[in-house]
Amino acid sequence: MSTTLSLDGRPIPFTPGQTIMDAALAAGIYIPHLCHNPDYAPHGSCRVCMVGVGGRLVSACTTAALDGMTVESNTETIQSTRRSIVQMLFVEGNHVCPACERSGSCQLQAVAYYVGMLSPHFPQFFPQRPVDASHPDFMIDFNRCILCELCVRASRDHDHKRVFAVSGRGLASHLVIDSPSGLLGDSHFAASDRAAQVCPTGAILPKHRGYEQPIGQRLYDQAPISVVGDLRAQPGGE
Amino acid sequence: MGEPVDSKVQAFVARSLGLYGQAPEYLLQHLIAVQQQFGWVPPTAVDALAAALDVAHAQVRGAVAFYAFLHDQPRGDFDILFSDNITDRMLGNQRLVGLLAERLGLGLDAPRADGRVTIGLTSCTGMCDQGPALLVNGQAVTALTAARVDRIADLVEEGVPLERWPGAFFRVEDNIRRRGLLLSNPATDGASLRRLLDGGADAALAELERSGLRGRGGAGFTTALKWRFCREAEGGDRTVPRFVVCNADEGEPGTFKDRVLLTSYTDLVFEGMTLCAGVIGARLGFLYLRGEYRYLVPHLESVLARRRAEGLLGKDILGQQGFDFDIAIHLGAGAYICGEESALIESLEGKRGVTRKRPPFPVISGYQDRPTVVNNVETFLAAARVVQWGGYWLRGEGTDQSAGSKILSVSGDCARPGIYEYPFGTPVHRVLTDCGAEEVQAVQVSGAAGTTLAPAEFDRLLAFEDLPTAGSFMIFDRSRDLLDLVRNFAAFFAHESCGFCTPCRVGTALLRNLVEKVAAGQASAHDLQELRDIGAVMRQTSYCGLGHTAPNHVLNTLDKFPAIYRRRLRSADYSPSFDLDAALASARALTGRDGVADHVEEEA
Amino acid sequence: MLSREVSDVSAKPRVATASLCGCFGCHTSLLDIDERILQLVDLVDFDRSPLTDIKTVGDCDLGLIEGGVANTENLEVLRAFRRHCRTLVAVGACAVNGGVPAMRNALALRECLEESYVRGVGVYHPGIPRDPEIPLLLDRVHPIHEVVKVDYVLPGCPPSADTLWTFLTAWLSGQPIAFPYTQIHYD
Structure with missing residues (x-):
């Protein structure tokens, strides 16, 4: 039995058990995503990877590929829906790209470029979130956290430390750190942790390094994420 | 209740551990017990539970912050939460909240200086047939009246323990009709x-x-x-x-x-x-x-x-x-x-x-x-x-696809709210007649997440193939402003979204803010389109049913009751997303300036 | 050569620009179109703009707004632009989402002002200024689309000269406005 799905009209082979996202990535076709990272179990929370299947939208990262499935991804309607979701992420936090060291090599920004976002569109929430600079090697700027839980998963499943968790609910959901003081510096977090490397935005950043590569010459300054892929796929990435 | 001494908290946690055991699955049950005992979850309890159950501190704190009835700050000795469903509002709960707050001399959600009492609001407590209702230290009080609230204020001031409050306060009727x-x-x-x-x-x-x-x-x-x-x-x-x-x-x-x-x-x-x-x-x-x-x-x-x-x-x-x-x-x-x-x-x-x-x-x-x-x-x-x-x-009863009967919870504007059991396939108007509802403007079937029905739809059938319902049936007569329903539900979903996925977490908050903008008479036609667009994204892309259904009431009322929005529009085109003049209030206060130039006029 | 249909065929389109709560970096970027500015002045007339020093905005075809909305003067200018400009463009990060000035939103206005005028280093006569000539501050800095309807958006801090040129030439010729990948960036 051949196992093939059709993605925007292109036949894509897959192995049973793979998700639509797995199949697309293996075939070198980009479906935008933020909470997904092939090194960790699918999460399905950011909703950026929505694709059309049978007249409905489903998240490519959590939906099993089925033989003969017809999947729509790169249509104007779907891009527009994804754009709204990315805009929601932008207004929910404080994403000041000109003041962020990750700018140009930030997946949130790159995905926003990919879906054609020119402005955040919605009213900004302007939440007030203090920065945690208590750790000697890393800082956390919660203003840039999009709750993808990649650091939570990496710390739990790879580093076996459980340094991060999500607390609260609704719009008050927020990343917390497992230490008596709640500060990163008092936790078991180390610069060598996988959790230090997986953040798709500038929320978890190394200290003592700044703008080694000038703005304008960075990964996504040159080419879209649909061509160059995620940060993890880059030389020097995790 | 103030800071309990650590040893007391530790002893209590130890007792709770003895009762429920040390399985991490029982974390929430321990936390509820601690909350009931101390009026909050003190850090000592977090530490003790994290250690005993071998779960991360962050997980314990995360649970406390997630559940509305758990608190990481002390509540009052009497923690009073008024049920704030739309049906409670229709029965005048807001006046009663104001009355109690005034009698006890405190605002919402902050304990009184002496630690005696806290007043807050909570989502529907399931007493819609005998509301307005409240919870005091988790116990349900029904059929609130001004007199009952007055008496509650006395009991709180006198520090009478709940066991000695009048039993009638806690009576819950079945009301099977x-x-x-x-x-x-x-x-x-x-x-x-x-x-x-x-x-x-x-x-x-x-x-x-x-x-x-x-x-x-x-x-x-x-x-x-x-x-x-x-x-x-x-x-x-x-x-x-x-x-x-x-x-x-x-x-x-x-x-x-x-x-x-x-x-x-x-x-x-x-x-x-x-x-x-x-x-x-x-x-x-x-x-x-x-x-x-x-x-x-x-x-x-x-x-x-x-x-x-x-x-x-x-x-x-x-x-x-x-x-x-x-x-x-x-x-x-x-x-x-x-x-x-x-x-x-x-x-x-x-x-x-x-x-x-x-x-x-x-x-x-x-x-x-x-x-x-x-x-x-x-x-x-x-x-x-x-x-x-x-x-x-x-x-023997019901329809082909919906066998048997359905038990409905009927509340809102009707003579006989309560429990009604009907064969599946019963039309909405039959229920309205039986419960004594008159001059009905709208029925909300299956709760805040359900469907808002206009009179033209009252011949629709309660059945999986037409109007599936978990049983909630709220009635609104012509004296009601349906925007109150929309505001209540929009606030409800923003409060109840778990926050896991983007469209529900952010979308419910955006909808709530836009609905409040409409209510304040500050919205434009652009905002109504925004409500529709955000609602559509939530419906299509949310992770679970909560997000899929959270915009239903907005989308239903925009279609079926457009006047409740249109008559409040400030502009046909576009209006600011925030109150410009109010945004200057803190600067006016800091500078002591209050001239004409220090205010902003609304633009037509 | 570029051309544009306007109601009065003899008149060139009028363009106004203003910087609200910004750094004039976007205006500087406009000047970075270098010699193309000679083409531009052939094609458009500038109305109110730091480039002309005209202080009030008249009826215009295009308004370019740099900067977010931080005080009463910003509000007044922005609303005047919206009233007078047929097409209004948010130019640059601050106009688009508040940008760097909006980082003050992390603090209450009192904290901001006290840090600057009371506790700050080198403050000689501490006290929050209350001169009525100073525009009153909003409690938060807002992007301009939160106050008026915006027709086009050019992100960037600043948008590059090429981005601005792409926009202007497309707009003047009535072509759909589209940018190559490298011309859209948020930083």
Whole structure:
């Protein structure tokens, strides 16, 4: 039995058990995503990877590929829906790209470029979130956290430390750190942790390094994420 | 209540650990106990529980911050939460909140300086047929009047412990107005269990299949199929533990029928759970009871104890060797999302109630990743009767796709709010006539997440194929401003979104803000289009049913009652997203300036 | 050569620009179109703009707004632009989402002002200024689309000269406005 799905009209082979996202990535076709990272179990929370299947939208990262499935991804309607979701992420936090060291090599920004976002569109929430600079090697700027839980998963499943968790609910959901003081510096977090490397935005950043590569010459300054892929796929990435 | 001494907290946690054990699944139950005892969850308790249960501090704090009834700051000795469903509002709860706050001299959500009392609002407490209602230290008080609130203020000021408050305050009536197949007779002697033991699981499943019974929680999945999937999960390996969970997290605003079933049809509910256990091979079941109904716990525990004594629960049920099953009651703590079955399972495991990825469905991988049946209270009751009296008994009523009857919780503008049981396929207008509703402007079927009906639709049928419903039926007469409904529901969903996925987490907040903008007379036609667009994105892309249905009330009323929005529009085109003049208030205060130039005029 | 249909065929389109709560970096970027500015002045007339020093905005075809909305003067200018400009463009990060000035939103206005005028290093006569000529501050800095309807958006801090040129030439010729990948960036 051949196992093939059709993605925007292109036949894509897959192995049973793979998700639509797995199949697309293996075939070198980009479906935008933020909470997904092939090194960790699918999460399905950011909703950026929505694709059309049978007249409905489903998240490519959590939906099993089925033989003969017809999947729509790169249509104007779907891009527009994804754009709204990315805009929601932008207004929910404080994403000041000109003041962020990750700018140009930030997946949130790159995905926003990919879906054609020119402005955040919605009213900004302007939440007030203090920065945690208590750790000697890393800082956390919660203003840039999009709750993808990649650091939570990496710390739990790879580093076996459980340094991060999500607390609260609704719009008050927020990343917390497992230490008596709640500060990163008092936790078991180390610069060598996988959790230090997986953040798709500038929320978890190394200290003592700044703008080694000038703005304008960075990964996504040159080419879209649909061509160059995620940060993890880059030389020097995790 | 102020800071309790650490040793007291530690001693209490130790007692709680002795009672519930050290399984991490019991974290939430420990936290609820601590909250009840101290009026908050002090850091000492967080430390003690994290250590004893071997869970991360962050997980404990995360749970405290997730559940609305848990607090990391002290509440008052009397923690009073007014139910704030739209039906409570229609019965004048806001005036009563104001009255009590004025009498006690405090605002909302901050304890009074002496630590005596806190007043706050909470989502629907399931007393819509006898509201306005409140919870005081978790206990339900119904039928509030100005006089009752006045008396409560006295009791609080005098520091009278709850046990000595007038019993009438805590009386909860069943208000059963119309009995059908299920409500006609609460009595049972274990007949369905005998049928199971006589005929075997396959025969019982065959009766359930014949009956066409579908889940009564709203989604309508075929019960026989769910039980069969669970029974056959893991290749039918009988050594794999299975679980039965009764979803009594009746959180949909306007629903209260499970409250009545758990009060007066308790044996049938437990019998249905036991039956399910017998069919799927479970030895342990949970009744997940919403925190608002904690007043039912002593009653439920006494029925469980009696059933154990009668051989209907526990070891060797009805003398059948190896038919072992028992039921534990787990409390929720103020989280609507936990009515969703996978979030409920997370909560049962002591975690934040965040929806799980599906598939796998709970029948394959539920509680502790084991095969688990989760059914609504009413479904278990119906299942017990189906196996007792046969599938055709249920088929005798209802429609082809919706066999049997549905129990409705009727509230709002009508002469006789309460519980009504109808055959599926009953038109909406029949219910309105029976409950004495007049001059009806709108009916909200199936709760805040359901459908808003205009009079032209009152001949629609209550059935899975037309108007599926979990039972909530709220009525609004012509004197009501339906934007109040929209505001109430929009605030409800923003409060209850679990926050896991982007469109629901952010979308519910955006909708709430836009609806408030409309209410303030500040919105434009652009904002109405925004409401539609955001609603469409939430419907299409949210992770679970909460987000899919959260915009329903906005989208329904925009279509069916456009005037409630249009008559408040400030501009046909565009208007600012915030109040410009109010945004200058802090600068005016800081500079002492208050001239004409220090204010902003609205533009037409 | 570029052309544009306007109601009065003899008149060139009028363009106004203003910087609200910004750094004039976007205006500087406009000047970075270098010699193309000679083409531009052939094609359009500038109305109110730091480039002309005209202080009030008249009826215009295009208004370019740099900067977010931080005080009463910003509000007044922005509303005047919206009234007078047929097409209004948010130019640059601050106009688009508040940008760097909006980082003050992390603090209450009192904290901001006290840090600057009371506790700050080198403050000689501490006290929050209350001169009525100073525009009153909003409690938060807002992007301009939160106050008025915006027709086009050019992100960037600043948008590059090429981005601005792409926009202007497309707009002047009535072509759909589209940018190559490298011309859209938020930083």
